[in-house]
Amino acid sequence: MTNLVRLRIIFLSSIFLSSECFGGxxxxxxxxxQPMPETIWKIRLATRNxxxxxxxxxxxxxxxxPHQPRSPLEEVLxxxxxxxxxxxxxxxxxxxxxxEWEDGAPVGAAxxxxxxxxxxxxxxxxxxxxxxxxxxxxEMRQRGIGTALLTALLEQxxxxxxxxxxxxxxxxxxxxxxxxxxxxxxxxxSGTSWTMLLELKGKTSDLKKKIIN
Numbered sequence: 073m074t075n076l077v078r079l080r081i082i083f084l085s086s087i088f089l090s091s092e093c094f095g096g097x098x099x100x101x102x103x104x105x106q107p108m109p110e111t112i113w114k115i116r117l118a119t120r121n122x123x124x125x126x127x128x129x130x131x132x133x134x135x136x137x138p139h140q141p142r143s144p145l146e147e148v149l150x151x152x153x154x155x156x157x158x159x160x161x162x163x164x165x166x167x168x169x170x171x172e173w174e175d176g177a178p179v180g181a182a183x184x185x186x187x188x189x190x191x192x193x194x195x196x197x198x199x200x201x202x203x204x205x206x207x208x209x210x211e212m213r214q215r216g217i218g219t220a221l222l223t224a225l226l227e228q229x230x231x232x233x234x235x236x237x238x239x240x241x242x243x244x245x246x247x248x249x250x251x252x253x254x255x256x257x258x259x260x261x262s263g264t265s266w267t268m269l270l271e272l273k274g275k276t277s278d279l280k281k282k283i284i285n
Contacts (some may be wrong), residue, residue: 113217115224118168118181123161126168129181130158132207136245157185157193157205165202167232169224171217180208182221184229184237194262195240197269202229203238206247219250230272237272240265 118126131145134154142148149155168183184204187196195203204225208218229237239256241248242265251268260267 112174113179113220114172115169115220116172117228118170118183120162122168122170122178122181123158125170125178126158126161126181126183129207130154130205132209133205136207136242136247138210153194156191167202167225167228169221169228171208171221173212179212180206180217180221182206182225184225193240194265195238195267197236197238197259197267201236201238201269202234203240205239218247222250222254226270226272235272236269238267238269240267242266 127149128145131148134148135142165186166183167185168181170178171180173179182204183206184202185193186199186202187193188199189196193203197203206218206221206225208221226237238259239251240262241251248266248268251270254270256268256270258266259269
């Protein structure tokens with residue numbers, strides 16, 4: 073057993089959103105304290121120019137099952153209930169963050185949007201509660217990028233004085249475990265999906281602790 077190398081993953085999140093920011097860092101350290109190379113990405117606020125990438129990430133969120141055959145993006149997102157999720161992006165309250173790899177390539181995104189009782193998405197709670205979505209490119213998962221995106225988006229919601237945020241997730245989706253860990257509670261259902269709600273209370277540092285621990 074002495075030949076086995078145990079790795080510690082230290083997630084450092086220091087997110088200060090302006091036009092762009094450093095979003096997260098994962099430092100892999102061997103047991104003998106010899107650090108491995110750092111992996112760094114940058115998280116920034118999205119602009120309207122990011123809409124094509126947000127559509128790509130919406131597609132990833134919808135087709136989340138890793139081994140299930142996929143129809144092409146345009147065939148999936150033409151479904152009216154999916155097409156409207158990003159339609160007219162840039163209206164009041166629309167907020168998104170994008171993760172970029174070291175080479176500048178976008179690798180993930182998280183976003184939230186407000187809806188009304190007459191026009192809403194699957195995770196709708198009320199007109200004062202935005203619904204959020206998140207996705208990371210398949211080949212870039214299991215690197216902490218999703219956690220960094222979630223941290224950044226929820227912090228941005230707190231800065232915008234948003235009291236709570238909702239989501240829609242299928243119960244067998246592995247992401248549900250992270251949502252429950254940080255405090256999302258099931259408050260309803262839409263079809264086979266759960267509607268979950270997070271109360272954005274406390275300091276930003278408290279929110280980070282819930283996500284990282």
